[in-house]
Amino acid sequence: MTGDDPETAPLAAKNTRDIDELDRLVSTCRACPRLVAWREEVAVVKRAAFRHEEYWGRPVPGFGPADARILVVGLAPAAHGGNRTGRMFTGDPSGNVLFGALHAVGLATGAHPVSRDDGIELLGIRLTAPVHCAPPDNKPTPEERHRCAPFLSRELELLGPTLRVIVVLGAFGWQALFTVLTAGGWNVPRPRLRFTHGAQVVITHPDGRAVTVLGSYHVSQRNTATGRVTPAMIEDVLLHAKTIAES
Incomplete structure (x- = not known):
C-alpha cells in the first residue's frame, strides 16, 4: 500500500502503481472530517430497512476494469447505497436506473445491483465519482x-x-x-463548455491522447421521479459512448 496516513491519503494517490492499489488507498482515506463523521454515523444509525446489514461506512472506490474504454463520473456515494454496500451505484434507486441502462446496452452483465458480491461485472466501462464519501444531503x-x-x-x-x-x-x-483535466495539462477549451444533457466535447492532451466527454443529467431519484431523465435517455448516452469507444 502506498501511503500510511489515512488523513493524507489523497496526496499519496500519485504514487499508486495500478487501479487496484488506487482503489485500496481510496478506501482508507480520512482526509475530510465532516465526511468521515457523517459516513460513519450513517453506518451505525442505519436505515430501518437495512438495520440488520453491516454497512461499508468507508470511502467507496471506483468499480470496473482497469482497461476500461469508458469512465462514468457521478457525484458521490449515496448514504444508504454505496456507503452501505461498498460499491459505486449499488443498492439505491439511482444505481438501479444506471445498471439497468448499462445492461440494456451491453456494458454490464446484470441489471439489478444489490451488493459487492452479486456477481455483476462491468464490460469495458468503469464507474467513479469526484467525491468518494457519502456527504450530508448529497452536497459535498x-x-x-x-x-x-x-x-x-x-x-x-x-x-x-x-x-x-x-x-x-x-x-x-x-x-x-x-x-482535474485542466490541472492535468489537458487542452480544455476556453470558455469551458457549459454542462447540459447531451453536451459533447473532445479533449486532447499534449502527449497525443484524446477523450470525448459526454454530459448527462444525473440518475438521481429526483431527476428520475420527475422525468427530467429517463432510462431511455441514459441508454442513449451510454450507447453513444459505446459507439465512440469502439470506433
Whole structure:
C-alpha cells in the first residue's frame, strides 16, 4: 500500500502503481472530517430497512476494469447505497436506473445491483465519482471536492492507455472533471463548455491522447421521479459512448 496516513491519503494517490492499489488507498482515506463523521454515523444509525446489514461506512472506490474504454463520473456515494454496500451505484434507486441502462446496452452483465458480491461485472466501462464519501444531503463542499481530486486525477492517468470516453452525470461532476483535466495539462477549451444533457466535447492532451466527454443529467431519484431523465435517455448516452469507444 502506498501511503500510511489515512488523513493524507489523497496526496499519496500519485504514487499508486495500478487501479487496484488506487482503489485500496481510496478506501482508507480520512482526509475530510465532516465526511468521515457523517459516513460513519450513517453506518451505525442505519436505515430501518437495512438495520440488520453491516454497512461499508468507508470511502467507496471506483468499480470496473482497469482497461476500461469508458469512465462514468457521478457525484458521490449515496448514504444508504454505496456507503452501505461498498460499491459505486449499488443498492439505491439511482444505481438501479444506471445498471439497468448499462445492461440494456451491453456494458454490464446484470441489471439489478444489490451488493459487492452479486456477481455483476462491468464490460469495458468503469464507474467513479469526484467525491468518494457519502456527504450530508448529497452536497459535498468545494473544499471536499478539491481534497478528493487527486484520486480522480490518478484514475484518469492509470486508465490513460485505453480511455476513450468519459460520461459525466450532472453539473457537479462536470465541474470536478474539467478542473482535474485542466490541472492535468489537458487542452480544455476556453470558455469551458457549459454542462447540459447531451453536451459533447473532445479533449486532447499534449502527449497525443484524446477523450470525448459526454454530459448527462444525473440518475438521481429526483431527476428520475420527475422525468427530467429517463432510462431511455441514459441508454442513449451510454450507447453513444459505446459507439465512440469502439470506433
